[in-house]
Amino acid sequence: MxxxxxxxxxxxxxxxxxxxxxxxxxxxxxxxxxxxxxxxxxxxxxxxxxxxxxxxxxxxxxxxxxxxxxxxxxxxxxxxxxxxxxxxxxxxxxxxxxxxxxxxxxxxxxxxxxxxxxxxxxxxxxxxxxxxxxxxxxxxxxxxxxxxxNIPATHPPHYAVADGVVCAPINDLPRLARPDASYTVIGAGKTGMDACLWLLQNGAEPERIRWIVPRDSWMFDRANFQTEPGSMVTTLRYIADEVEAIAQAESVEDVFLRLEARGSVLRLDPAVTPRLHHCATVTKGELAALQRIGNVVRLGRVQQIERDRIVLERGDIPTDDATIHIDCSASAIVxxxxxxxxxxxxxxxxxxxxxxxxxxxxxxxxxxxxxxxxxxxxxxxxxxxxxxxxxxWLQGMAEELPIRLAWAQNPEIGAFTASCRLDAVAPRAARLQASDTAELAELARYQANIEPAIAKLQTLLATA
Structure with missing residues (x-):
């Protein structure tokens, strides 16, 4: 009609x-x-x-x-x-x-x-x-x-699950939790992290949690992006570290090692080089909790779950009827x-x-x-x-940094960002006074390194 x-x-x-x-x-x-x-x-x-x-x-x-x-x-x-x-x-x-x-x-x-x-x-x-x-x-x-x-509740897993296996999206985790169960969390993104953290925070022993991590991720330290009075210098230091690390780096991996040394990014295991970066943020407390999980499986993506084993890209691991499999494999990033x-x-x-x-x-x-x-x-x-x-991420920075320079020279856009609640930096930067010497020093370091970073990004991306 x-x-x-x-x-x-x-x-x-x-x-x-x-x-x-x-x-x-x-x-x-x-x-x-x-x-x-x-x-x-x-x-x-x-x-x-x-x-x-x-x-x-x-x-x-x-x-x-x-x-x-x-x-x-x-x-x-x-x-x-x-x-x-x-x-x-x-x-x-x-x-x-x-x-x-x-x-x-x-x-x-x-x-x-x-x-x-x-x-x-x-x-x-x-x-x-x-x-x-x-x-x-x-x-x-x-x-x-x-x-x-894509989220687990609306995107079923891309692997086969045998009849009788308990495999459910993260949405069902509170309903399925029980004292005699062990848990296998499938997926290394923020959803998988949240599943592990929820289990730990609610009393599950780390030994009862197995975490399938196809690829490790670099993560931002959320402490760098706070808005309380006095936190602006930390945020500006992060932004300055970001462009300075790019300007000084010799490779993509070197960028992240420099950022890690400055406390800008974190990783789950210092011995494992992360191959993912989805802009996930964690606190050091969350990271320490995740590091309590000793059974981290790095054999690639799950291919299928049978009654007695999980088949992954690079091997098999056992499972059983007492295991609750929590699917966190849907990619939220498209x-x-x-x-x-x-x-x-x-x-x-x-x-x-x-x-x-x-x-x-x-x-x-x-x-x-x-x-x-x-x-x-x-x-x-x-x-x-x-x-x-x-x-x-470096490709995104190569796209964004020239835009930042162009916006800084555009009074209309500058006025908008300085007044927009959704911009975590510009409104506070617009209120800086001459007495804010620490903040202004980090801002100057950022301004000194942004153009060298733009130039270096082209080299880094060409040789990656």
Missing amino acids: TKTPIEADYLVVGAGAAGMAFADQLLTDSEATIAIVDRRHRPGGHWNDAYPFVRLHQPSSYYGVSSRPLGSGGKDSAGFNVGLDELASGAEVVSYFEAVMQQRLLPSGRVRFFPLSEYTSDGCIESRLSGTRRPIAAGKVVDATRFSP HPEPCAIFAPGRIVLQQVRLCQPVFSAALIAHVEAAYTSDAEKNAICQVVCMPSDPRG
């Missing part, structure tokens, strides 16, 4: 974090009308399907949408993140996005939300509940789904081919700053409102690819 057409200046497809950040900023910077469509029943994207004990992996203080703070701005008082900026729980994040929709976007009178609906290829919004189809006439379609992550962000009638949300999708979406919205031509907008908003490995 077809009903009355819908009209809007922008149709945002996807009410996840990026789509919400874009809509919020566009509402601030323009008089545009916006329709938002999402196949889920409420905003929040993949957070609606996340495991029950998930938490943000970055401080709440610079996540979400720019106009509304997330969390109380306090510190976590317990757990592995104790003493650091609070990390919102998954339930808090979902409630936050619901509040943004109900208390910010919809009351504006310029936003309409179509949950449980799809945007069809013939230009309609189709209800997944009733089947009703309504044509939509939108000035521009904003694709906020391009980097929708890598679609980059494309122009701005095109006639279309905007494709992508990262313009490494590993910061919500800030990127807000900046894209601001640029859409502030500039006229797609060529000018694309010159400002150049795609920075999400890394999957150390070389990919």
Whole structure:
């Protein structure tokens, strides 16, 4: 059944974090009308399907949408993140996005939300509940789904599991836990880390946990990205160390060894060279807890689980009916081919700053409102690819560092970043005084090394 057409200046497809950040900023910077469509029943994207004990992996203080703070701005008082900026729980994040929709976007009178609906290829919004189809006439379609992550709850494992084997996504872990069980956690990403940490924090002995780690990861130390008064010098030191390490390094591996020596990145085992880098963050407390797990299996990816063994790429390991296998193998990081962000009638949300999708979406919205031509907008908003490995991270830095220089010379963009809550650095850097000598010294070191780092990156990537 077809009903009355819908009209809007922008149709945002996807009410996840990026789509919400874009809509919020566009509402601030323009008089545009916006329709938002999402196949889920409420905003929040993949957070609606996340495991029950998930938490943000970055401080709440610079996540979400720019106009509304997330969390109380306090510190976590317990757990592995104790003493650091609070990390919102998954339930808090979902409630936050619901509040943004109900208390910010919809009351504006310029936003309409179509949950449980799809945007069809013939230009309609189709209800997944009733089947009703309504044509939509939108000035521009904003694709906020391009980097929708894969998560265990919605992506079954890519390996065969024999009948009778207990193998479940991380979402089911609290329900399946029992005193007589042992646990095999499958996957080395942040989800796998969270499964191991949840087990340890809730009393499971390390000896009862086996962790299948196909490839080790480099991880950022979350302590470098705090927002409390006095922490700015630590953040600026990290940023300066980053470009200085690149400028001085002789190889990709040397970059990470230099960063590790400065406390910028961490790894699970000093004897194992990480081959992954997905911008995961941990605390030193989390890392120490993970290092208590002695049974770490590094035989590649799981190929199949049988009643008495797990077949991996480079060997087999035993299993049994008392083992609960927790699947954390879905890759949350997707890598679609980059494309122009701005095109006639279309905007494709992508990262313009490494590993910061919500800030990127807000900046894209601001640029859409502030500039006229797609060529000018694309010159400002150049795609920075999400890394999957150390070389990919350096490739992302090679893409981002020249953009940082260009933004620094653009008063419009400088004013935006200095006022955007989703930027963890620029608003605080804009408030530095002459008396902030330690902070200014790190900023000067960063400025002295950024151009040498850009030059060195070309050599490092060419010889990697």
